[in-house]
Amino acid sequence: MNTSEDWDVIWKWQWFRRALWQPHYRDAKHPEGRPARTTPMWAEILKQLDAKRVLDCNCGLGLRALLLQEQGFEVVGTDPSPVAIRHAQELAEFRACPVDFHVCSCEGLGLKFEAEFDAVINDALAWVLTTDDLRAAARNAARALKPGGALVFAGPDQWSSPGDRAERVEHAWESAPRYQIRANYGHGGLHMTLVVARDRDEFSIIENHLFIIHEGGAARLETAAIRSTMGWTWADLEEACTSAGFESLQTVKTMVGGREHHLNVARR
Numbered sequence: 575m576n577t578s579e580d581w582d583v584i585w586k587w588q589w590f591r592r593a594l595w596q597p598h599y600r601d602a603k604h605p606e607g608r609p610a611r612t613t614p615m616w617a618e619i620l621k622q623l624d625a626k627r628v629l630d631c632n633c634g635l636g637l638r639a640l641l642l643q644e645q646g647f648e649v650v651g652t653d654p655s656p657v658a659i660r661h662a663q664e665l666a667e668f669r670a671c672p673v674d675f676h677v678c679s680c681e682g683l684g685l686k687f688e689a690e691f692d693a694v695i696n697d698a699l700a701w702v703l704t705t706d707d708l709r710a711a712a713r714n715a716a717r718a719l720k721p722g723g724a725l726v727f728a729g730p731d732q733w734s735s736p737g738d739r740a741e742r743v744e745h746a747w748e749s750a751p752r753y754q755i756r757a758n759y760g761h762g763g764l765h766m767t768l769v770v771a772r773d774r775d776e777f778s779i780i781e782n783h784l785f786i787i788h789e790g791g792a793a794r795l796e797t798a799a800i801r802s803t804m805g806w807t808w809a810d811l812e813e814a815c816t817s818a819g820f821e822s823l824q825t826v827k828t829m830v831g832g833r834e835h836h837l838n839v840a841r842r
Contacts, residue, residue, distance in 0.1 A: 575780070575799045575800065575801050576701050576703065576799075576800055576801055578654040578655050578656070578679075579798075580783075580798035580799055580800060581653075581654065581655035581657070581658060581798070581800075582655050582656065582657040582658075583783070583785065583796050583797070583798040584783055584798050584800075585634065585635060585655050585657045585658040585661065586657050587757070587766055587768065587785050587796075588635065589635065589657075589661045590759070590761070590764070590766060591757055591759040591766070593761065594606060594759065596665070599637050600641065602831075609637035609638050609641060610641065611831065612638070613638050613641040613642060613645075614830045614831065615828050615830045615835040615837065616638065616642065616695055616726065616837070617641075617642060617645055617647075618828045618830055619726050619826055619828060619837050619839065620642070620647060620693055620695070620726070622826070622828075623692065623693055623724050623726075623839070624692075625647070625691075625692035625693035625723075625724070626647065626648055626692050627647075627648045627650075627690065627691050627692050627693075628642060628647045628648065628649050628650070628691060628692065628693050628694075628695060629649075629650050629651075629652065629683070629687065629690070629691045629693070629694045629695070629718055630642065630649055630650070630651045630652070630695055631652055631680045631683065631694055631695065631696040631698070631715065632652070632653055632654070632680055632696060632697070632698035632701075633651035633652060633653050633658075633662065633675070634653055634655075634658050634662070635658055635661055635662050635665060636651045636653075636658075636659075636661075636662030636663075636665060636666060636673060636675055637665075639651035639662070639673050639675075640665065640666060640669055640671050640673055643671050643672065643673050644671065649673050650673065650674045650675075650676070650687075650690075650691070651673055651674070651675045651676070652675070652676045652677070652678040652679075652680075652683065652686075653675075653677065653678070654677065654678065654679040654680075655677070656677050659675045659676065659677045662675045663675050680696055680698065680702070680711040680714065680715065681707060681710040681711055681714055682714060683714040683715055683717065683718045684713065684714035684716075684717030684718060685714075686718075687717070687718040688717060688718070689717070689718070689719065689720050689721070690718060690719075690720070691718055691719055691720060691723055692719075692720060692723050692724070693719070693723060693724050693725070693726055694715045694718055694719060694723070694724075694725050694726070695725075695726045695727070696711070696715065696725065696726070696727040696728075697727065697728040699711065699727055699728065699729050699806065700728075700729070700802040700803055700804070700806075701800065701801070701802060701803075702803075703801060703803055705810070705814075708806070708810065708811075708814045709813075709814045709817055709818065711814070712725065712814040712815050712817070712818035712820070712840070713817070713818040713819075715818070716818040716819050716820060716842060719842050720842075721842060722841070722842055723841075723842050724839050724840060724841050724842070725815070725820065725839070725840040726837055726838070726839050727837065727838050727840075728837060728838070729806060729811055729838055730742075730806060730807060730808050730811065731808070731825040731836045731838065732808055732823075732824060732825040732838075733825070734807070734808055735807075735808075736807045736809075739777050739804050739805060739807070740776075740777075742804040743774065743776070743777055743778070743779065743804045746779050746802070746804065747772075747774050747779060750770075750772065751772075752771065752772050752773075753769065753770070753771050753772070754769070754770050754772075755767060755768065755769055756768045756769075756770050760788075763789065763790070764787070764788070764789045765787070765788040765789070766785055766786070766787055766788075767785070767786040768783060768784070768785055768786075769783075769784040769786065770782065770783055770784070771784065776805075777803055777804050777805030778801050778802060778803045778804065778805065779801070779802050779804075780799065780800070780801045780802075781799070781800045781801075781802070782797065782798075782799050783797060783798040783799070783800070784797055785797070785798075811823065811838065815840040818840075819842065820840040820841060820842055821841055821842060822840065822841045823838060823839070823840045823841075824838070824839055825837070825838050825839075826838070826839050
């Protein structure tokens with residue numbers, strides 16, 4: 575669960591249906607334009623930090639990294655999925671956008687980069703499931719940052735409390751059906767249907783991705799399982815950042831698209 579192999583399966587089939595999203599990911603008004611809708615809040619924080627060289631950690635297919643590069647940042651993208659990185663590189667070449675992409679987990683950043691970046695951004699801490707891995711992610715992000723650099727990440731804000739976790743899980747559980755067909759697409763004699771079966775435990779939502787593949791008159795099944803935790807508290811984040819050598823941690827509010835957004839900023 576949450577392995578690079580799980581993500582390889584997910585990104586392979588997301589790339590397969592790229593004819594549906596590739597023309598539109600830069601259009602915030604289009605249903606496939608979520609990257610264009612969410613990237614501005616990251617860009618606003620990076621501008622406030624006066625960040626120039628940015629590492630997008632767990633970048634997936636690299637859509638946010640490409641959008642940030644187009645806005646004038648110098649961006650590098652990393653992801654633990656070799657499939658995601660291969661296709662991110664293809665997309666960067668197609669867009670003639672000079673983003674470097676590397677296969678690397680957030681826990682491995684410190685081995686690959688040393689004091690290179692003004693900022694590291696990460697929206698994937700919900701997929702970090704153990705305290706040791708959370709500390710490792712913060713520690714390795716710190717090693718990749720220049721002195722005075724910042725880790726910018728999504729998660730519980732400084733006004734949250736441990737008691738909020740149950741409400742966050744309930745909200746996430748109610749946000750989508752337990753069983754859902756999320757994709758149904760065919761091309762070149764190959765057809766893929768994605769069924770997502772959701773489950774939950776005390777502080778997590780588990781999504782089982784079932785890819786039903788029809789090809790050459792035969793059917794097969796490919797699967798991936800992703801657990802998103804809402805179990806981290808602000809105290810957990812503070813402890814991980816302090817142990818990694820960050821000097822401060824605060825939640826920063828930004829107004830983008832008429833809405834208030836919250837991101838956490840840890841400063842070296």
